[in-house]
Amino acid sequence: MDEAEGSSLSLSNILGENHESLEHPGLNGAPAGGWDEEDGPAKPIEEGTCIECEDQPAEVRCETCSDVFCEVCYASQHRKGSRKLHVVKPLSGLEKPKTKPSAGATAEEADAMDADADNSDDEDWERVVAGPSTEVILSAQPAVGTSVGEWFVERSKFIPLRLNLGERKYLRLLEAALSVSEYTDKIDTIGFGLSKAKRIVQQIRELCAIMSGLLLSADYKRGQELFTDRDFAANAEFYQLIFELGRRHKIMNPDKMRTTYGKLIYLLQDSQTPEVQDLLSFSCVRPIKTVHALLDEHGVMDLLRDDLITVATKEIYAEGRPRRDVQKDIKSKERAIEQLAARYSRKGLSPDDVRLCLYSIGDNHAFLRTNRDPCERMISYLKEYFHPTDGKDAKSSLAIRSGKNGARLSHDHSKQYAYVIQSLTLWREILHDMFHLWSLAESDLLSENVPYRLRDTGQGLNRVQAAPKTSRMMHQILNKAQRSVGAWIGSSVIHMGDHNVPNSLLFIDKYTQIYRILLPICNTLSQIEGLAAKPALRAYIDGEFGSPDGLRREILGDFFRHGFDGSGADNFFDAGSCIDGRLTSAWNWCSTLEKKRYFHVFLLTGFTGFDGEW
Template identity: 45%
Template sequence: MLKNILDKDDVVVVDSEQDEGEDGGILAVLDELAPELKTAALHFKTEDWLRVIERLRKEPSSEVRDIIADVGRELTEKIKEAVDSQYATMTFEDQEKGGDSRTSTTAAAAGEVLTEGAELASMYRAGSMSNRQILKHLSRYTPLRLVYEEREILRLLESTLYISDYTDKVDIIHAGNKNKQILKQIRQICSILTGLVMARDYEEGQRLMKDRDFKSLERFYQGCFEIGRRYKILNPEKMRENYGKLMYVLMDTSSKAISQVLEFDCVTPVRTVYNLLEKKERGLELLDDPLLVVATQEIYDYGLTRDQVRLMQQRKEAATKSLVEKYCATPRAAGDGRRGLLRNFFFARAEPEPVSDGADRLVLPRSGVASEALSEEDVELAIYSLKDHMTFLRYNEKPVDQLYQYLVTFYDAEKPTSADASLAIALGQEGARLTHSHQRQFLYVKQTLLLWKEILRNFLELWTLADSDLLATDGSGWLASPSYRLSATGQGLNRVQPAPRVQRCVNEILRKVMSQCGGWIGSSVVHLGDHNVPNALMFIDKYLQVPRIVQPLIQVLEQLPRQKRPEIVEMIRRGYGDVQHLQ
């Protein structure tokens, strides 16, 4: 049988019809292996089976299953090492064990904050986490990927926001109380959204307009606005004009005075992977499964051969399939689910109102309904959403990390290696507003890059906290904190609002970076809720610009050594000597 296997393609998937003996042949042997070893063995390449044959020749008395298990175990270890190297960008170099811990009060997910969540946040901040623990921690802040029906609702919401001039009408100086204008604009948005639903689906639109009562449509509007917020978090390049308008609308609806007149609440917490899985049977077991690390890993082709990349892709696909088979208790739903989402908004039983534990932590209510079984869609949605989070980290954090590596590689911390390798700046020269020696400027740039990297590494957690701060009520509601005030900040009229949750988290990140740098150059004040950074939305937008600025620079630096055109190579040689000097 092994000869037949070796005569086939490079990657061998064992067929159930191949050479089955009395005990089921090779499939019976594989079925006795542990799941992770079985997955590896099912995708043995030719050289792996050759190793099995060689072992059989040297140890004829050995059991075939033991030899296959040994080879599979070695292969699994190699893949694990490759996975760990892929996750290397998620940890800081030279991190100090026992750094500042996160406090439980700032570990608020868009769901439920538990002691376990605070401990995971502390370990994540200190860099003392296994890959499985990292995924469990990130799941609390990972928004669920939108399904097809939700994308239809998203298009309706974007159309509504596009034609609305809400901020132009509301964020201006009013002679009297502007609540009437706010109410008028909010109801106009809700009416437009309702009209678009009717245009999309007349039957559902009729059902929606039957009572003409905004309060009865609370779940529908909550769902629409939540979809927009969830989509934006994992797609920062999208909704660049409409997201701010959406958040400002929801800020106003969270005001106690406005919500009492509207008689309904437009805000509901963003749905996350953890929220989905904790309500399902064996949902949290899925987060602890080691195969989840393989299924959600980011594959970088740098330094890997095509065969290695292909092998890792096969491992991911096999791990995803194995997780679905292991945890899925119900098959994929059949039929057209086009209207399912709207019907859920209209007729689903309203959830009990969330309550706060008084420590700036949002606690979602626990319903008395028994946990549902995980479906195939649930498992796949959780895996794909975590993959999106890994992609988010790669796109946002990795460029800053690469820029940091270029800094420490090409520049000496104490003194410039040549005249044109000096980082020194002087007040008034080339736009400089400070005077720094090379050594001082090197430390300044280093601490800046480390701070950016750590903020972007924790960015979805910070975004979750920013969402909570922005949509806080001005009374004793479910996210109580002071409301905003409209103020001329020197950059026009802006909504100035404190962001205590974000500020505490950023302060702890700052303390960690300061401990790594051994000191701090310049001001260590975190500007939030003042004229520099008026509110948490501005903070989020500010740090979203970092990867947009750094990415093009990194792409150029990476492409320089790969240039093969003779004229470019000659230009680099004449002007800079070599590629490294140019970099």
């Protein structure tokens, strides 16, 4: 990337579709000025552009201000105070409004752009412009006007290819080497002796030597072919393959490599620095192999547009269905897979490779069902057992007050109801695009142009690194969630590259834990009827909670109140109602579960912990 491109971080880049090209300014000799600073004489604003950012097409007109804005600028400038009452109208596709140069931000606008409102108790509902369309289509389904085939094409760009049998052997080799490595202990420390670059190279070579020895012991002939000369640089392709397998496996299986993936990604992050690459004489990083990349390489993208793709990749559910129907679905899926394998296989792309692509897409569906669907179920429970206009008694009210039972926010029933729905909706959208976010997170972590700083963040030494690509994608997901719920309560700040979320690896780790919180709750709620069918347990439930429905309402009410109350931070300035603080509150509720009077019900349904197996 040249200097001019590397220093560009305009709003057009931030809100654009090309996440891969975004880099951080102020590096590799590029000026470190702010992205809104301009050199030279001021340029006239182009006709039809937003008056605030000056580089995005205008989409709405504020009738009160008599100015035109893009959606993001309008939402940020009209969040609070009298401005949120301004009248806004969408611009038609044919209208090209005249704009005038901005006269600079007023004091009111500066207040509206305040970066963090974490410790506010959300007095204001923040208006979000829905744009010209009143119906917002979420990314959980193809957008209007987009064929299902094109939707599969787009998603396949971020679906890693499932590991085959031979690759799984190498994966076990990598995990064994990482499990005995002390890489982060020796690198992420303030010490003396060798320079950091030399220590990094020494540790990488040591890990590669361990893998070489393990390969030699497992497959002597293969090991002899690769490591006769003991030249690490000559076997760069082998090491790149091994490291890529570990990254690919982790994305597909977030539960795996929980103690070793951090070492792997930090090792690769260090290997990307120019000084280390010069000493090491080879690069450890190569792109993740995806379904899209494999099919595009062999010119068979039409596979993803085939009508059979939906049948060949669908998930088959057995719960509550006759066995005959399940068997029928299995056979139809198998036939579809075999037909596609025969139709699109060719030289260089075997039928097994086609099947692997289809299975990988199916793995993505399984990931969504396990991770995203609990959010849908909790939204359904909220709508079933509570109503935004209820809250007249303690059992039906979700109201919380700052300082009471550890709460940090003050919401009446209707506001808390909306706050919970919008938080669950946002989590659902994040998990739906998790593979895309993970791809961008790794791109930020492994970027040669975005260095990190080792800092004590209050939770030990952490690598604090900016994540521009991940942050931009998160803002787009947040905007989509805001438009779908129609209004936004609380702060919309996304922490990234600070002491709360030091880098994109910790961001990804944070949001892959959502299903660990919600799935045990959903499982317990679904088994209450089974418990109530036993006379002794029914007597306990009726005596303590009134009825099975009363038990469900108590569990849900407590979670919806105190799993979303802004608590969980070590001080008053963290957590709160910001995007990441919502998840912190939910984790804090999990830590208090054993003190709840319904905790025995969780144990009776097989609950072993929020980090256990279900």
